[in-house]
Ligand SMILES: Nc1ncnc2c1ncn2[C@@H]1O[C@H](COP(=O)(O)OP(=O)(O)O)[C@@H](O)[C@H]1O
């Protein structure tokens with residue numbers, strides 16, 4: 612696909628100026644992992660929505676013209692990655708974009724950001740859920756957390772006690788939407804957090820890590836960014852997930868050690884040299 616060995620990804624996500632999430636996480640992490648990251652900003656916020664106040668500017672109306680120029684320039688990508696999407700229209704635009712820019716070798720990663728802790732985000736309407744089910748069907752890799760996996764498959768959520776057999780069925784249902792490989796994140800198993808990895812053509816595996824620190828915004832974005840960069844570089848998905856989960860865990864540990872306020876996310880910058888050394 613590309614002229615050079617280096618990989619290039621189109622990254623669809625919001626730009627939150629303060630608080631370490633979405634594009635302000637994805638751009639540096641992909642860069643550190645030697646992947647060129649080309650943003651498609653879906654909205655611009657002064658800071659993420661976990662703060663008491665924020666400025667929000669929806670970029671939906673501008674996206675078709677933005678992407679039109681990429682089309683005119685004949686740009687091609689090794690990966691297309693989508694993160695937070697705020698409306699049915701944005702989901703449609705991403706579907707169209709994949710149709711237009713996905714070449715035979717392009718890998719599509721969809722992080723279906725729809726909810727957490729058993730609940731859909733307040734802004735997530737049923738038509739958006741339907742749209743996300745279609746978009747997930749275009750993914751080579753999709754990375755729902757357990758809540759999102761339940762929403763996508765219309766299954767009841769529970770926090771603990773998922774058996775392997777149940778996770779197999781959950782992943783299979785997501786696969787039946789069209790997704791090739793599925794990573795279900797944030798599965799609580801006592802003192803552990805697990806990621807269930809069902810890669811096309813391989814036996815499913817569970818990657819567990821010790822749960823550390825407090826819940827912080829942006830950890831899902833850090834996780835999806837590391838997985839996307841590694842996967843686009845051609846690493847097996849299980850290895851990509853192991854790299855991402857240990858990186859997130861250590862970023863949380865460091866953030867606790869440096870007493871970073873929770874709403875400021877994780878101080879991944881402190882551990883960035885580790886990402887640059889991955890071969
Ligand atoms: N407190 C934590 N301790 C250790 N690892 C964590 C912690 N929080 C997140 N992770 C890792 O990051 C992954 C993604 O985080 P998660 O919070 O599930 O994402 P999302 O924001 O999409 O819900 C988890 O599956 C786990 O591997």
Ligand SMILES: Cc1ncc(COP(=O)(O)O)c(C=O)c1O
Pocket residue numbers: 625627632633656658659660661695724827828829830831832833
């Ligand atoms: C606009 C925006 N994008 C991204 C995030 C980060 O989401 P996550 O914690 O699921 O990675 C937040 C969190 O508040 C947000 O407000």
